[in-house]
Amino acid sequence: MKHQELLTQMTLEEKAAILSGKTVWQTREVERLGIPAIFLSDGPHGIRKQAGTGDHLGLNASLPATCFPTAATIANSWNEELGEEIGRALGEEAASQRVNVLLGPGLNIKRSPLCGRNFEYFSEDPYLAGKMAASYIRGIQSQGIYACPKHFAVNSQELRRMAMNAVIDERTLREIYLTGFEIAVKEGNARSIMTSYNEINGVYANENKHLLHDILRKEWGFDGFVVTDWGASNDHAKGIAAGSNLEMPAPGLDSARELLKAIDEGNLTVGELDRCVDELLDAVLTLNKNMEGKPKYFNEKAHHDLARKAALESAVLLKNEDKILPLRSKTKVAIVGDFAVRPRYQGAGSSMVNPTFVESIEKVADQYDLQVIGVNEGYRRSGEKDEAMKKATLDLVINAEVVLYFFGLDEISESEGLDRTHMRIPQNQIELLEAIVQVNPNVVGIISAGSSVEMPWHYSLKAILHGYLNGQAGAGAILDILTGKVNPSGRLNETYPVKHEDTPAFRHYPSTERNSEYRESIFVGYRYYDTSKVRVQYPFGYGLSYTTFDYSDLEINEKEVKFTLTNSGTADGAEVAQLYVGLPNGKVFRPAKELKGFKKVFLRACESIRISIPFDDKTFRYWNVKTNQWEIEGGEYELMVGACVADIRLVGTIHRDGTTDDFPYSKKQMPLYYSGLIQKVEDGEFACLLGYSPASGKWSGDLDINDAICQMYYAKSPVARMIYNRLTAMKKKSEDRGKPDLNILFIYNMPFRAIAKMTGGAVSMDMVRGMVKVVNGHFFKGIKQIVAGYFTNSRLNRAYEKKLKGK
Known part of the structure; x- marks a missing residue:
């Protein structure tokens, strides 16, 4: 001690x-x-x-x-x-x-x-x-x-x-x-x-x-x-x-x-x-x-500048037809979208920050070498249709050389306490986009969203720049990239599937009542799409640049891979070189590729550099459930270097000796896991993966202190069901408004025990057990326990406080 x-x-x-x-x-x-x-x-x-x-x-x-x-x-x-x-x-x-x-x-x-x-x-x-x-x-x-x-x-x-x-x-x-x-x-x-x-x-x-x-x-x-x-x-x-x-x-x-x-x-x-x-x-x-001697201030401007730098390095250029970007000097642009006026730059919930200052596209656009012919909100953030707003937008964009369309997920789509039910951007935003394209085909889309979305509308856009949720200085960063002051260098941290139904956990997410079964196993994200050859919209690690990069001269030794990266284009820029490792035809099922190293490098036009990506303890390992430790399977490993998981430029091999011949799985018993086609894993194969048959997660009988308040749908007490119905109505009302009520969401999903854990000592666990008795139809027994528990808890709290004060 x-x-x-x-x-x-x-x-x-x-x-x-x-x-x-x-x-x-x-x-x-x-x-x-x-x-x-x-x-x-x-x-x-x-x-x-x-x-x-x-x-x-x-x-x-x-x-x-x-x-x-x-x-x-x-x-x-x-x-x-x-x-x-x-x-x-x-x-x-x-x-x-x-x-x-x-x-x-x-x-x-x-x-x-x-x-x-x-x-x-x-x-x-x-x-x-x-x-x-x-x-x-x-x-x-x-x-x-x-x-x-x-x-x-x-x-x-x-x-x-x-x-x-x-x-x-x-x-x-x-x-x-x-x-x-x-x-x-x-x-x-x-x-x-x-x-x-x-x-x-x-x-x-x-x-x-x-x-x-x-x-x-x-x-x-x-x-x-x-x-x-x-x-x-x-x-x-x-x-x-x-x-x-x-x-x-x-x-x-x-x-x-x-x-x-x-x-x-x-x-x-x-x-x-x-x-x-x-x-x-x-x-x-x-x-x-x-904390002693720490100043009670910080440099707000320097931190704002850092926030912009971070947004610049993180924006991902997904599409750039006809090299419409960067915009030429004095381009006549129409700026459309509610997010251009009221930016969506962070998510909702416990992480919500009160920013020192927030930039908006509308406010900073005049600082750039563009002719802004107008700014129009275009759509209602709440998702409602507005024909007058739509007509005003179309009247504006017809006179522009390029339309900058700012759109994406609204607040209700991404929030603590609430999962999405689909991957679509609000329909009124897409309908406006499709209408704009009919009168002006030169549309650049700038997306605000914190996670992947379906993009059946991508053909409507000449270019797509994804800013994600880019913080308080994001507007200036976006305009720096659009005008070519900065070359985009962001690369996707996640796969963008074509549709939600393609995702590996589609059949088992979020959960069936209590249990959430991870039947997809290790095949998460690109590990699934790449292994099972499922077509995606944009692959993991993907991102475009205003320049091009060549990879050459791969060298492999026992400690690292080395290769030459060359900026072969005409603009300075940064590339993210990625190392993936695979073991074809292994005895242990695994993805076709797994990320095992990366390096971001800035190069001036025509500049070359020799890059080294070292191996570490995670490069070749897998967890062996039979030996209960990390092992290495012996064999010829493929080392793949490229610009994203789907754009491999250099391939080599290296031999690794195995650490055990005691392998954990049978290909005959687990055919879907060995194929990577894991969307339809049945009970028996999942049990083989787990090593046992999981207990049912179905709700049945009385509720207990670890059941969620939203489960009062099943309550035997009419009062509890009435409370559930009222809470559900309040939740739906807040969602319909387009702004999540975090308090309602938290209460809706929390278990009864949390009432005791989050009320500052006013409610004891004994009182919670009384509440659950009421919910389960034992009204008088439950109320008696709650009332008696209240007085007992108050008395014991006072006595404990005295002991803490030495009385």
């Missing part, structure tokens, strides 16, 4: 209490021993410290901060140095606002394009996600602030996220959903980590010893502290025993009493409690010392 002396002086009550939050954002202090509190804040792409009453959904105002592009945007830069630079800026701003722990970055895998929170996550590929996350973490922590990568782990959906069980095999867990976190911990040296809401194979992430002890601490050597997502604690004592240190936000002293009871009953040892307290104390004392 690092802080044995302090631990010896702390009472058992103080130790139990300090492992839960005091307020929405602060931990508990122990004044008599001089143990201070720390402040945690959301901040994957900007600090969200609330000035007044705190809430975790971003409902109340927060202090102004730089809104950088979201993680899904920055991942398109494929630039670790940029990630580290953004991290340093985030760390500076956190310190200036006296935030000790920044809750981010988010690096869950984009299993499906429908996840409402994909805009917060880096990629469908764990290697790219991990490398970018590690860069952020290094930057943040260089300023004495702790980064907190999240959500650990297998958090892939928003629907019933707190009452959902991810059914997943160990190999897929390790190779796809944990590898990014492994890189973040080992290479970023993350000092804290946040557990996810969901269960993993029937065990909540926050009390999963396999996840938190065996893998995180023992295998990866993590020695920081673990914090729950807000309201993610299920059984606090089990969480402590597994190695989770801090329960947030503010569950009250009922949680502390839960730990004392567990110790009395032998379900938790004092040693386990002390270990968790010691790890948390180390963070608290270190972070408070780090």
Whole structure:
């Protein structure tokens, strides 16, 4: 123990209490021993410290901060140095606002394009996600602030996220959903980590010893502290025993009493409690010392300029027919689209930043060498049709040389607490686009969206520039690229499928009642499309430039691949060279290609450079569920270097000796996994993958404290069903308005137990059990338990507070 002396002086009550939050954002202090509190804040792409009453959904105002592009945007830069630079800026701003722990970055895998929170996550590929996350973490922590990568782990959906069980095999867990976190911990040296809401194979992430002890601490050597997502604690004592240190936000002293009871009953040892307290104390004392002498200001202009630089490097040019871009000097342009006037530059939810300043296309266009003949909103953001607005737009664009059309996903399409139900852009925006093309074919589309969309309308556009959600300085960045001041260098961090039905998890996403079955296994994103030869709109790693690049002279040795990259065009620009590895006809099923390295390089026109991409411990490994460890299958590996997964320029081979002949799978028993055609995996083959037949996730019988409030549809109590109907109506009303009500969404999807974990101690778990009795039709028994529980909880809270104050 690092802080044995302090631990010896702390009472058992103080130790139990300090492992839960005091307020929405602060931990508990122990004044008599001089143990201070720390402040945690959301901040994957900007600090969200609330000035007044705190809430975790971003409902109340927060202090102004730089809104950088979201993680899904920055991942398109494929630039670790940029990630580290953004991290340093985030760390500076956190310190200036006296935030000790920044809750981010988010690096869950984009299993499906429908996840409402994909805009917060880096990629469908764990290697790219991990490398970018590690860069952020290094930057943040260089300023004495702790980064907190999240959500650990297998958090892939928003629907019933707190009452959902991810059914997943160990190999897929390790190779796809944990590898990014492994890189973040080992290479970023993350000092804290946040557990996810969901269960993993029937065990909540926050009390999963396999996840938190065996893998995180023992295998990866993590020695920081673990914090729950807000309201993610299920059984606090089990969480402590597994190695989770801090329960947030503010569950009250009922949680502390839960730990004392567990110790009395032998379900938790004092040693386990002390270990968790010691790890948390180390963070608290270190972070408070780090804050000494930190300035209470930051350079707003410099950070705004960095936000623009980040947006510039992350925008992806998807199409450029007839070289319509860059725009010529004095081009007569019509600017159309609501997003040109009111930019969509970040997502909704707990990550929402109050920006220091926001640029819009309408306001900055006159700073460029263009003739802007007019700006028209064109469509209603809410999705309603407006014929008068449409006519005014058509009257404008007919006189333009080029139409700049700004469109994309609206706020209701991408939000914490809400998954998308389709991959389409709102129809009124597409109808306007198709009408514009009829009067002026020279249309350049600029998309705002945090995740992939279907593009059946792509033929209507001469060029497509995807800005993603590009932060407060995104407008200037977009115009810099459109006018050729900057050459686009973004490359897609995710695949753009032709249609939703083509996605690998289509038949099993988001979940069937409680269980979300990961039947697609390791075939996520390009691993599926590329292996199964499924046609896509735009492949992983893809992006155009205003210049061209040639690859030549591949050399392979035991440690690395080397090759020459040449800018063969007439403009200066940057290329992202990507290394993929495959093992044809292997005895263990695997994707045709997997990303194992990349390098972004800026070259002047006609310049060449020799590039080296080294191998690491992840280049040839796979997880063997039979030997229960990482292994290398012997054979001739293909090393493929190219501009994207579908544009391989150089191919070579290297032999690797195997580490075991004990292989885990039978091709005869698992034909679909060996073919990669995994959309229709049946029960038997999935059971072979798991090593067992999973229990049914169907809801039946009475509801319990871990069932979601939206499941009151099944309640035996008419009062509970009435509450469900009212909540559902409120949810639909907010969605119809086009602006998500985050509070309703959170309540709708949360389990009953969260009522006790998120009410500051006003509600105990015993009271929650009474509520569930009411829901299950035992009205009087339930009400009696709630009322008695209220008075008991109040009395016990007062008694505990006295002990904490030494009375």
